[in-house]
Amino acid sequence: MQKPSISYKRHRFPPEIIAHAVWLYARFNLSLREVEEMLLKRGIDASYESIRRWTAKFGPQIARHLRRRQCRSGDVWHLDEVVVKIVGKSFWLWRAVDQHGVVLDEILQPRRNKRAAKRLLVKLMKRYGFVPKRIMTDKLRSYGAAKREVAPGLDHWSHKGLNNRAENSHLPFRKRERTMQGYRSPGALQRFVAVHSATRNCFSVPAHRRSALTIRYHRMEAFDAWRTVVGTA
Numbered sequence: 001m002q003k004p005s006i007s008y009k010r011h012r013f014p015p016e017i018i019a020h021a022v023w024l025y026a027r028f029n030l031s032l033r034e035v036e037e038m039l040l041k042r043g044i045d046a047s048y049e050s051i052r053r054w055t056a057k058f059g060p061q062i063a064r065h066l067r068r069r070q071c072r073s074g075d076v077w078h079l080d081e082v083v084v085k086i087v088g089k090s091f092w093l094w095r096a097v098d099q100h101g102v103v104l105d106e107i108l109q110p111r112r113n114k115r116a117a118k119r120l121l122v123k124l125m126k127r128y129g130f131v132p133k134r135i136m137t138d139k140l141r142s143y144g145a146a147k148r149e150v151a152p153g154l155d156h157w158s159h160k161g162l163n164n165r166a167e168n169s170h171l172p173f174r175k176r177e178r179t180m181q182g183y184r185s186p187g188a189l190q191r192f193v194a195v196h197s198a199t200r201n202c203f204s205v206p207a208h209r210r211s212a213l214t215i216r217y218h219r220m221e222a223f224d225a226w227r228t229v230v231g232t233a
Helices: 015-027 032-041 048-068 114-128 141-150 160-168 170-180 186-203 212-230
Strands: 076-086 089-098 103-109 134-137 155-158
Touching: 015 032, 015 048, 015 186, 015 212, 032 048, 048 186, 048 212, 076 114, 076 160, 076 170, 076 186, 089 114, 089 160, 089 186, 103 114, 103 186, 114 141, 134 141, 134 160, 141 155, 160 170, 170 186, 186 212
Parallel strands: 076 134, 134 155
Antiparallel strands: 076 089, 089 103
């Protein structure tokens, strides 16, 4: 398989160090200064600002390549939205996960209405190339209105108790949000959640692979995929 075209030219540190710093920041609930300290413990004197720039520059590229390597998504989509404050202004992060808990996509939007729900559905169907068997949402009426315009025949289950999978997918993001202590701009948040979710999809162990041996194999596969994507394999 051909390596992805991620260029590390004109960077003082080798690709292995840059990719490792991005992985630490995207994979774990660490601040930039904590990643800086962990690298320093290994004798690598990289500033937290360098780590921030590496994540902003290489993170989106890594996320795109990781998503291309994902298996085909499930045919039951759970949709939900969560409010996010950016410099005192409210935005809505719309998220879709399949029945296995894999994050399919996330869109940051300024409104919580039919237009925003429609944009999420259209983007999902365009990205994955098919109409799902069913969508699961909470009681927000915007989903039903958007569904009637995009895919009238799509099966839609709307109930608060049925959407726990989507709501639970917000928890890692909320933990990360507290560590980061807010976001500078909508664009910065959109870029980061793409990297965070793609990395989590790669390394999180599916529910059907819970034995010690299969967990170990899954993590080895995830590390192989990461090294291939970042070009250090």
